Amino acid sequence: MLAPALIWWAIFLALPMGLVLATAFFKGGAYGAIIYEPTLRNLGRALDPLYVGVLWHSVWLAALTTAICLLLGYPAAVYIATRASARTRTLLLVLVILPFWTNFLIRTYAWIVLLNREGVVNGALEGLGIVDEPLSLLYNDAAVVLGLVYGYLPLMILPLYAAIERINPEVLEAATDLGARPLRALRTVMLPLIIPGIVAGCVFVFVPSLGNIPVPELLGGGRSEMIGNLINRQFLTTRDWPFGSMLVLALMVILMALLVLQSFVLRRSRQVGIDG
Amino acid sequence: MGEPRRPLLAVYMGALFAFLYLPIAILVVLSFNDSKLATVWRGFSLRWYEELFRDTEVLLSIRTTLVIAIAATVLSIAFGTLLAFGIERYTRSPALENGVYLPLLIPDVVTGIGLLSFFATISLPLGTTTVIIAHSVWGTAFAAAIVRTRLRGFDRSIEEASLDLGVREVPTFLRITLPAISPGIIAAALVVFTLSIDEFIIAYFTAGQTVTFPIQVYSMIRFGVTPEINAVATLMLLFSMALIVGAYLIARPRGPRAARPGEETE
Amino acid sequence: MSQAVIAIEGARKRFGETIALDDVSLEIAEGEFFALLGPSGCGKTTLLRAIGGFASLDAGRILLDGADLGRARPYERPVNMMFQSYALFPHLRVRDNVAYGLRAERLPRDEIAARVDDVLGVVGLRDLADRRPAELSGGQRQRVALARSIVKRPRVLLLDEPLAALDRKLRQEMQIELKRLQHEVGLTFVVVTHDQEEAMTMADRIAVMRSGRVLQVAAPRDLYRHPADRFVASFIGTMNIVEGVATADGIRVDPLGEARLQTAGIAPGAALAVGIRPDDVLLLDPGAPAPPDAAFAFPAQVETTVFAGAQIHTVVRDARGRAFTATAGAGGEQRREGSDCVVVLPAAGLVVLPEGPA
Numbered sequence: 001m002l003a004p005a006l007i008w009w010a011i012f013l014a015l016p017m018g019l020v021l022a023t024a025f026f027k028g029g030a031y032g033a034i035i036y037e038p039t040l041r042n043l044g045r046a047l048d049p050l051y052v053g054v055l056w057h058s059v060w061l062a063a064l065t066t067a068i069c070l071l072l073g074y075p076a077a078v079y080i081a082t083r084a085s086a087r088t089r090t091l092l093l094v095l096v097i098l099p100f101w102t103n104f105l106i107r108t109y110a111w112i113v114l115l116n117r118e119g120v121v122n123g124a125l126e127g128l129g130i131v132d133e134p135l136s137l138l139y140n141d142a143a144v145v146l147g148l149v150y151g152y153l154p155l156m157i158l159p160l161y162a163a164i165e166r167i168n169p170e171v172l173e174a175a176t177d178l179g180a181r182p183l184r185a186l187r188t189v190m191l192p193l194i195i196p197g198i199v200a201g202c203v204f205v206f207v208p209s210l211g212n213i214p215v216p217e218l219l220g221g222g223r224s225e226m227i228g229n230l231i232n233r234q235f236l237t238t239r240d241w242p243f244g245s246m247l248v249l250a251l252m253v254i255l256m257a258l259l260v261l262q263s264f265v266l267r268r269s270r271q272v273g274i275d276g
Numbered sequence: 277m278g279e280p281r282r283p284l285l286a287v288y289m290g291a292l293f294a295f296l297y298l299p300i301a302i303l304v305v306l307s308f309n310d311s312k313l314a315t316v317w318r319g320f321s322l323r324w325y326e327e328l329f330r331d332t333e334v335l336l337s338i339r340t341t342l343v344i345a346i347a348a349t350v351l352s353i354a355f356g357t358l359l360a361f362g363i364e365r366y367t368r369s370p371a372l373e374n375g376v377y378l379p380l381l382i383p384d385v386v387t388g389i390g391l392l393s394f395f396a397t398i399s400l401p402l403g404t405t406t407v408i409i410a411h412s413v414w415g416t417a418f419a420a421a422i423v424r425t426r427l428r429g430f431d432r433s434i435e436e437a438s439l440d441l442g443v444r445e446v447p448t449f450l451r452i453t454l455p456a457i458s459p460g461i462i463a464a465a466l467v468v469f470t471l472s473i474d475e476f477i478i479a480y481f482t483a484g485q486t487v488t489f490p491i492q493v494y495s496m497i498r499f500g501v502t503p504e505i506n507a508v509a510t511l512m513l514l515f516s517m518a519l520i521v522g523a524y525l526i527a528r529p530r531g532p533r534a535a536r537p538g539e540e541t542e
Numbered sequence: 543m544s545q546a547v548i549a550i551e552g553a554r555k556r557f558g559e560t561i562a563l564d565d566v567s568l569e570i571a572e573g574e575f576f577a578l579l580g581p582s583g584c585g586k587t588t589l590l591r592a593i594g595g596f597a598s599l600d601a602g603r604i605l606l607d608g609a610d611l612g613r614a615r616p617y618e619r620p621v622n623m624m625f626q627s628y629a630l631f632p633h634l635r636v637r638d639n640v641a642y643g644l645r646a647e648r649l650p651r652d653e654i655a656a657r658v659d660d661v662l663g664v665v666g667l668r669d670l671a672d673r674r675p676a677e678l679s680g681g682q683r684q685r686v687a688l689a690r691s692i693v694k695r696p697r698v699l700l701l702d703e704p705l706a707a708l709d710r711k712l713r714q715e716m717q718i719e720l721k722r723l724q725h726e727v728g729l730t731f732v733v734v735t736h737d738q739e740e741a742m743t744m745a746d747r748i749a750v751m752r753s754g755r756v757l758q759v760a761a762p763r764d765l766y767r768h769p770a771d772r773f774v775a776s777f778i779g780t781m782n783i784v785e786g787v788a789t790a791d792g793i794r795v796d797p798l799g800e801a802r803l804q805t806a807g808i809a810p811g812a813a814l815a816v817g818i819r820p821d822d823v824l825l826l827d828p829g830a831p832a833p834p835d836a837a838f839a840f841p842a843q844v845e846t847t848v849f850a851g852a853q854i855h856t857v858v859r860d861a862r863g864r865a866f867t868a869t870a871g872a873g874g875e876q877r878r879e880g881s882d883c884v885v886v887l888p889a890a891g892l893v894v895l896p897e898g899p900a
Contacts, residue, residue: 006362008355012413013378016390023393076292079285092289094520099296101516103474105490106509109497110299113306113314113506120302123315150299170629173596176616177623178643178694188642192633203381211383213477218497228385228477235389235481241396248389255382269633 024245034241042246051230055250058226061141061216062209065148069156069205070198072149077160077197082169093161100154108147108218115143115219139221147215155204163197164190195269199262206258211251227251300513307506324507331504337492344404344479344488345472348411352468355412356419357461363420364427379417387414388481395482402484410482411475415468422467426460470519546605547572547698547730548593553602555588555754562588563599564754570698575724575731577745579738581777585754586734590700593732594623606697617646622696626703628687630675636662636686637671643694661693664726681712688720692727701733705740717743738778742766750774772815772895781817782866783895784838784887788814793894801837805894815895822891823868825856825877826884837889842866844877858885 024042027035045051080092099107114120115137122134137143167190175185191198213228220226227247234244306314310321328334363373379387391410392402400406434456438448454461476490483491496505546569555563562585570576578586591597593604595616604611611619622643631639637658644654662668665685675683684704691699704720705713721744724731735741741748742762749759750773758770769775772783786795790810792802801816808814824833825844832839842858845865854876856868866885877883 006359009359009376009413009416012391012394012409014375016394017386019393019397020386020390072292075285075288079282079289082282095293096296098517098520099300101470101474101520102300102509102513103490103493105476105493105497106303106505106512107300109493109505110303110509112497113303114299118313118315120314127315150295153296168627168629170625170627171631173616174623174625174629174631174690175642177594177596178690179617179646180642181617181646184646189631207381207383211385211477213385213480214494228383231385231389235392241393244389245393248386251383252386259381 020245020248023242024249026242028240028242042243045243046246046250051247054225054230055227055254057224058210058228059254061145061148061224061226062206065145065152065209066156066202066206068145068149069153070202073153073156073160073201077157077164080157081161081164089165093158096154096157104151105214105218107151108215111143111147111150111219112138138219139223141220141224143219144216144224144226147219148209148212151212151215152205152208155208156201159197159200159204160194161197163194163200167193192269196266199265203258203262207255210254300509303506303509304513306503307510309503309506312503324503325511328504328507328511333487334489334492334504334508337487337489340404340486341473341489344407344411345469347408348415348472349465349469351408351412352415352419353461353465355416356464356468357423359416359420360423360427364424376420377417379414380421384414384475384477385481388478391478392481402482403486404483406482406484407479407486407488410478411472414475414478415472418468418471419464422464423457423460426457426463430456466519466522470516545572545607546570547574547607548732549605549608550589550593551603551605553589553592553604554600555585555592555597556600561585561754563592563602566602566751566754566756568749568756568759570730570732573728573730575721575744575746576733577741577748578732578734578751579741579748579777580736580751582736583753584751586736586751587702589751590623590702590732590734593698594621594700595619596623620697621700622691622694622698623700623702624687624691624704626706628675628683628707630683630686630690632675635672635674636667636678639675639686640690640693643690647694657693661689664692664723665689680708681716684708684716688723692723692729695727696729698730698732701731703734703736705735705737713740720744742778750777752777766819768893769817769895772817772897775817775893775895780820780867781895782820782823782887783815783817784864785813785815788812795838798838798840801889801892803837803889803892803894808894808896815897816892817895818887818891818893820855820867820869822888823866824886824888825858825868825870826886828882828884830884832884832886833888835888835890836886837892838885838887840885842883842885844879844881844883847876847879849876858883860885 023034025038025040027037027039027041029035076096080089080096083089083092112119116122117134117136117138119137121137122131125131126134171193172185172189175189176182180188210226211228212226213232216224216226216229217232220229222229227250231244231247231251234240234247238244302314307324308320308322309317310323311318359376363376374381388410391406391413395402395406430453435448435452438452439445443451474490476494479488480491480494487495493505493508496502548568548570550566550568553563553566555561560583564585566585566589578589580586588597592599593611595611595614595618598613606619606621616623631642634642640658640661641654644657649657658671659668662671665688667682667685667689670678670682675686678686684707688704701720705716708716717740720731720733733741733744742765745762747759747761748765750757750765752773758765758774760768760770765774765778769778769781775781775783784795784798786793788794788805788808788810789800792800792805793814793816794800803816805814824836826832826839828841840860842860844856845859846857848855848857849872852872853869854872854874856870856877857865858868859865868885
């Protein structure tokens with residue numbers, strides 16, 4: 001029963017990944033050719049400050065997006081999880097998810113309509129006489145982060161909600177009953193209990209943010225570049241596939257590190273009781 | 277007894293929903309605006325819808341996307357269900373499980389590039405076929421995750437009862453097991469179908485000259501702000517809502533929570 | 543009665559349409575084992591949660607040692623709760639669960655360790671101090687919850703259905719155990735329960751509640767012997783009820799006759815019910831002379847007999863179809879089902895039962 005599915009999986013998933021890994025260590029030739037000679041040249045090029053800078057910038061923007069989603073998502077998840085009626089909870093969850101099911105590009109485009117020089121926000125600000133000149137709201141880091149937060153916030157709220165909803169409310173009451181003030185109860189009981197949800201939410205937001213292409217392309221407009229744009233260019237414009245593969249590899253290394261960190265956090269949260 | 281009253285939180289929720297919905301709502305409103313400018317309301321009009329339905333490129337891309345989504349859904353469900361069963365019943369290997377869910381954990385750009393390299397290596401010309409394959413590799417992971425959720429809550433004693441009553445394994449599977457998990461399969465099909473319709477990055481790398489609907493939208497947006505996209509957005513919103521309501525009605529009582537397999541892969 | 547630790551004055555609370563507390567006033571004495579007893583939805587849990595600070599009152603006050611608790615938050619009250627689900631912190635070891643409240647008080651480490659160790663000894667869990675809640679049995683978890691709330695030496699310990707999650711045998715053991723423990727630690731216990739047997743076994747005094755009101759507050763024996771109304775009578779144990787009409791100095795039941803009773807305040811001619819406990823009902827052979835203290839004596843037929851170890855329960859039915867239950871010690875004879883007998887209701891066993899609030 002498992003065999004056909006596994007073969008399918010091996011051919012179309014394992015093999016391509018291996019291929020990318022291998023290509024990263026070949027030479028790129030003219031006109032997109034791949035010269036099958038092992039080399040470390042691509043690795044050296046990827047370590048160039050220019051590329052490391054873009055990589056670092058991508059990690060920073062993705063991390064910022066994740067942090068903002070966590071801050072925005074936690075109160076929402078708490079609110080939904082503490083509704084008494086199951087109907088209300090379901091309704092609120094559907095409302096949170098619903099935007100997520102409209103096309104990602106269109107949701108990104110909505111921010112262009114809002115923020116461009118002739119856009120809704122500038123129109124409103126000028127109409128109210130607050131500004132004379134339209135503001136440049138697009139094509140900067142903030143616009144990219146805004147787009148990413150808008151795109152992936154539901155992916156943070158859902159696992160947080162699932163984790164909070166699983167907590168027996170009496171456990172939180174017990175903490176206050178035993179003398180813990182709200183912040184202490186949050187730190188010593190709530191947070192340790194929802195760490196799996198926090199970790200899941202962070203992974204769900206960080207991963208697609210880090211590898212994103214359309215948001216930095218459309219809202220960053222080349223001025224706020226992320227690694228996805230670099231990869232995109234290597235494969236479809238410059239046609240230097242080996243170097244592009246090296247960049248993909250770099251992305252994967254970052255994510256591996258992230259997954260190691262994730263399992264470390266999870267294991268720690270399971271082993272150590274919070275002392276204090 | 278009673279829920280905690282948290283007026284501040286309630287206000288916050290209102291603001292959050294405004295943040296989530298206002299941008300989309302503005303697109304919907306502007307799709308009926310006779311003016312090309314977002315800041316000027318020149319009266320109600322359906323002209324952008326008319327233009328949209330006359331735009332053969334858009335219509336063709338919708339057709340392409342539907343073909344891809346249907347084919348990818350069928351393949352994903354077939355392989356995903358098999359995988360879910362295999363993992364749940366015949367192995368307890370976490371490595372295998374993580375491998376299967378890998379496409380959910382790696383960025384789409386990596387999946388897309390990997391498949392692009394692969395197709396180039398085996399000299400498979402890029403086009404509708406390659407996007408179908410790409411989407412079903414990725415959709416299989418989602419389908420497996422969702423069906424597995426359903427399987428985990430499945431009471432195996434009803435299978436045993438069937439065997440006990442003298443029905444062999446295969447008919448038991450078809451008559452008992454499959455109907456019991458069918459809500460999970462249908463939910464998975466709806467999710468994969470919706471995701472495939474919306475998917476941009478993987479298709480972008482594996483489509484070659486073929487233009488799927490999201491790729492069409494992408495090039496329209498890059499070309500500039502046009503109210504035609506507002507009309508597209510409105511129609512897609514309606515379509516997604518219909519799908520969600522459908523999924524909810526079918527997949528009850530698990531409801532929309534089953535719609536995000538991500539929860540299960542934490 | 544010594545000074546009241548908790549005094550509740552005119553407490554009212556409603557949730558939408560439901561009235562949870564309807565003008566409840568109570569006093570709970572120092573060192574007392576007090577039970578709030580009633581069917582689900584009677585308001586007992588709301589009252590407990592109000593004392594703990596988890597529910598606010600719409601009207602009325604709760605005084606602790608004479609001082610109004612007002613809107614004090616749960617962490618500001620020297621009152622602790624043992625939750626129905628035990629509410630153990632799943633991520634903390636037994637030791638850390640018990641220490642949690644002391645750490646919140648920022649007590650010195652040595653003192654915390656000593657007190658935790660001490661209380662774990664009292665509940666007999668010293669060997670399991672390093673386990674996590676998931677690794678404990680139901681009874682052990684219950685002890686952890688108990689230890690965690692008594693280690694803070696609260697002025698009052700609130701227990702919300704403390705035994706509900708245990709199986710029958712363990713529950714009976716723990717009733718005795720809780721009682722012993724309460725004596726040992728010398729705390730005031732307020733327990734909420736819907737199980738009258740549990741309340742009767744453990745409590746010094748019981749408040750019977752229904753629809754947000756306190757119907758009667760009394761010691762278990764008084765509650766059993768002198769229930770204030772029909773609801774209390776049937777909620778506490780089994781009560782045979784005879785309906786009749788009040789006379790000037792008693793009750794008339796047609797066609798059984800009249801009996802003299804204390805019926806102060808009931809107008810002659812009004813409907814009146816009297817009750818009698820199964821252990822007060824006598825069954826005699828047909829033709830046997832009625833004893834002199836019999837208020838009523840009438841023939842009936844044996845319907846069922848149940849041998850319940852220490853006792854024999856006999857259900858009989860009279861000519862008009864009224865059923866009576868009689869309980870006798872196991873030494874008595876077991877009557878044949880379908881045989882005839884005479885039912886005797888001695889005057890001393892009869893209790894006047896007003897209708898009581900709906």
